Amino acid sequence: MVTMNSKKILLANNEELLVRTLDTNDSELHVDFSNKIYDESAYLFQVDTSKNTIEKSSAIINRFKDAPRNFAIGAFIEQELAGLIYIWEVSTIKLYNKNCDLGISVRKSHRGKGIAKALMLEAEDQAKASDYKRLQFSVVSTNEPAIQLYKKLGYSEEGLRKSSIFFNDEYLDELFMGKIIS
Ligand SMILES: CC(C)(COP(=O)(O)OP(=O)(O)OC[C@H]1O[C@@H](n2cnc3c(N)ncnc32)[C@H](O)[C@@H]1OP(=O)(O)O)[C@@H](O)C(=O)NCCC(=O)NCCS
Secondary structure: OOOOOOEEEEOOOOOEEEEEEOOHHHHHHHHHHHHHHHHHOOOOOOOOOOOOOHHHHHHHHHHHHHOOOOEEEEEEEOOEEEEEEEEEEOOOOHHHOOEEEEEEEEOHHHOOOOHHHHHHHHHHHHHHHOOOOEEEEEEEOOOHHHHHHHHHOOOEEEEEEEEEEEEOOEEEEEEEEEEEOO
């Protein structure tokens, strides 16, 4: 993982945001974040539904720390983890190893303050430093806040996989988006 110094950002509402790589010491904040974020987010699906624990959070953080081209970046307001972005290598197969994927979320109480934008920009810098050429991901096609965020930052719609997600007895379309970053 690329090591990153912490960065202080003054948000438009004058709150100070600290953006930095997650460390094992953040496990308690991470487990609290994980326990709340899925209930607060209509289109965030918990793939691993086993109980969130500090041990599990430590393992996730360490897995990102130990992987050479993956990283987990947190956005902190005072002592709270307000937002989180993960970046990971799509494939170690050489044909695709210039592509990375991402997952981002911000606690409901901190949305609309510019935190996701700050995290995305930091992630792009880290991705460039890790020799990636493309950032790519998918989003549920009705997740307007996320789609607007990505479009604002220059990501393009690349395709639609119809009815690919089955959630709460409903079929959802998956929109693929991406951006060349270097
Ligand atoms: C999508 C999400 C990460 C945005 O986080 P955020 O910190 O509120 O976003 P920001 O304040 O940085 O907003 C940046 C831009 O995103 C867009 N945006 C954010 N929220 C929006 C909303 N509710 N409606 C429309 N556009 C929105 C706007 O273009 C905004 O720029 P502006 O404020 O200049 O208009 C947040 O809503 C979230 O965590 N959602 C649940 C998890 C999720 O869906 N993650 C994405 C999965 S693919």
